[in-house]
Amino acid sequence: MATNPMHQFQVHRIGPEIKIIGIDLSFTNASLFMLLSATAICALLFLGTREKKIIPDKLQLISEMFYNFIAKMINDTAGSKAKPYFPFIFSLFMFVLFCNMLGMLPYSFTVTSHIIVTLLMAIFIFIAVTVIGFLKHGFGYLKLFVPSGVPTLLLPLITIIEIISYLSRPVSLSVRLFANMMAGHTMLKVFGGFVISLGMLGGWLPLGFSVALTGLEILVAFLQAYVFAILTCIYLNDALNLHH
Amino acid sequence: MSNLNDLKTRLKIAREKIKKSSKNEDNNRNSSSMGSAFKLSTDLVAHVAVGTIIGFILDNWFDTKPWLIIIFFFLGSIAGILNVIKTAKKMQEKE
Numbered sequence: 164m165a166t167n168p169m170h171q172f173q174v175h176r177i178g179p180e181i182k183i184i185g186i187d188l189s190f191t192n193a194s195l196f197m198l199l200s201a202t203a204i205c206a207l208l209f210l211g212t213r214e215k216k217i218i219p220d221k222l223q224l225i226s227e228m229f230y231n232f233i234a235k236m237i238n239d240t241a242g243s244k245a246k247p248y249f250p251f252i253f254s255l256f257m258f259v260l261f262c263n264m265l266g267m268l269p270y271s272f273t274v275t276s277h278i279i280v281t282l283l284m285a286i287f288i289f290i291a292v293t294v295i296g297f298l299k300h301g302f303g304y305l306k307l308f309v310p311s312g313v314p315t316l317l318l319p320l321i322t323i324i325e326i327i328s329y330l331s332r333p334v335s336l337s338v339r340l341f342a343n344m345m346a347g348h349t350m351l352k353v354f355g356g357f358v359i360s361l362g363m364l365g366g367w368l369p370l371g372f373s374v375a376l377t378g379l380e381i382l383v384a385f386l387q388a389y390v391f392a393i394l395t396c397i398y399l400n401d402a403l404n405l406h407h
Numbered sequence: 408m409s410n411l412n413d414l415k416t417r418l419k420i421a422r423e424k425i426k427k428s429s430k431n432e433d434n435n436r437n438s439s440s441m442g443s444a445f446k447l448s449t450d451l452v453a454h455v456a457v458g459t460i461i462g463f464i465l466d467n468w469f470d471t472k473p474w475l476i477i478i479f480f481f482l483g484s485i486a487g488i489l490n491v492i493k494t495a496k497k498m499q500e501k502e
Contacts (some may be wrong), residue, residue, distance in 0.1 A: 217414065394446065
């Protein structure tokens, strides 16, 4: 069982079974790792901002770096109007980043390699952005689907195409994160399995690959969190500053 | 106080250094271009998939079995390709 590359994605129950109105609400390893990443984020930020020194220590430096990184990203992509949404995007980025990074530890569980987790976040963003758009612009938000400067004959076709591309946002947002994490971790496990099965004679080559892939996976873990956050900013920008 | 003054001069030097070298920006652009590569590849697939799903749902709704799914498959592909062209144009404008 241990050599099965998909075994690492199995969700299993920790502790007693909890059932409320027929819905299974037991504590699983997925919930454990979500809780761990949330705790790690809180610990980092609390400890980092406990003493506000002029010359920061390492933890303060890291937490300020994250803050500046996200603040700059929001300012660059969505403008100053998006400032009130900073807490949401910051926590989103930190949660995805920490889930990805905790998944890189051996024997751990990657929460973001399950499509239900990423799809839920993506659908929440999608609905939130749509609601914000309608609140800010009323029915004028529907102009997003009718770009200006298109010949009248083509307009129905373009509108359908725009609607398809609007609806595909949550799908591409969630599938990107889920597929990258799942593919990367499966590949790591497959190469790890090669090391065992080829033994002392031929196992060195896949071992080297494994080391290289681990580096790549850490890059992907960061990059996917970054892409997730920056796309949320871009969608927010569409909802806040309507221009076509 | 001497500590603070020392920090001031060091900050000044650091700021000038940042102004001089745009290496930091280059680094940023590199990671964001890899990010947009990920975005483009999944967007293309997602548009086609969503188009096909919409066609499938509408087909069941209106009972026009094979036709709408075919039409919406192509519409989805067009949407995907148009989206890639749009993003590529935006990236070129930035440079």
